[in-house]
Amino acid sequence: MKQNNNLFRGCVPRLVLGLLKSGEGSGFELISRLENRGCVFFRQQEAAIYPVLHFLEHKGLVRVCLRRREDGRFRRCYRLTAKGKARLNKHKEPQRQEDVKK
């Protein structure tokens, strides 16, 4: 149970928000982006990204949108909201300040 809660509290939501900063994407695309960067966090259970996405959607940090693919089918995609961007920047600012101090 604690592990499940950590999925929403720790760095995972920030990680997903960071993935969405480069553009909207479905759950599969986000995992692909993550793997391209060398991170295999969701390798064991890729579907675990959806609870995180729904959690972020519930918090108003991401928004669901529908995107039409080449084969004509619609895909549920996630996009950063203004609140999500602000949250992302808020987490980044202290890190930058620390870097400057160093």
Place this chain on the structure above:
Amino acid sequence: MKLNFEISLRVNTWIRVALRPIRLPLTRRTLRREFLEHFEDCRDAQLDKGLTERQAEEKALELLGSASGVAKLLKLVYRPRIYLVRAAILLLVLLYLLPWPTRITRQMYGTVYWMDGSPPEAISFTVEGWKLDYLFRDDKLNLELTWGESEEGDKLFQLPLLKPKEALGYETGGLLFDATPGVWDAYFGPVYQNDDLFEPTYTYPIGHLTLSRDGTSCLLSRIDGNWYVLAANNPSANENELRALYGERLENILGSGTSVEANITSE
């Protein structure tokens, strides 16, 4: 324009905040669709890598993970029971607070049946007001009855009527009358008369009025002892209705042994 835009934004925010507690949990259909999309994307990716279709499907399922584990996680996110309880509470509060308003407006030309044996008199009366129906609370009624002579149209009475359930009884002439709703299918309230003869004008109670629910007739009692029934058009048809509606009442008021028919004068 800017102001309108700001107002619309504010209203939009309020609506979002108000709707937040009644947000429904994620449906199984949406979840299934999302997993299916993921599975298809994953399978296509494996096929591009050169695997056979069966191998690609097995690999995609393996990568997707166990469905039960994900369902547990989703329960943590949405807490559907909490949202349903909150939605139910909000719905009950709204049903308790918000009424179903009904506008009541009637203008009638009727006949007064004097209870003291006087001949019937043509008269007009107007009933205006709002009836507020609540689901769990007593209904509220704010009616104004303007009663005037038909030819001149002078206002003789203007009276606010109470809601039926407030009027549990009244005392006049040393007798206590029961006006419990249900027993007596009518609206009931005190009658006030405006006195314009002297300055300042003042209003004083002169009796009680009982208005039938359909608004076509009323029974008026005065402190000086006069009783009369005001009915809408078609007096002959109304007379029977009035006897049915007010007969038992009048018998109670006038005392046992008093014939109601004898007291309702007709043409």
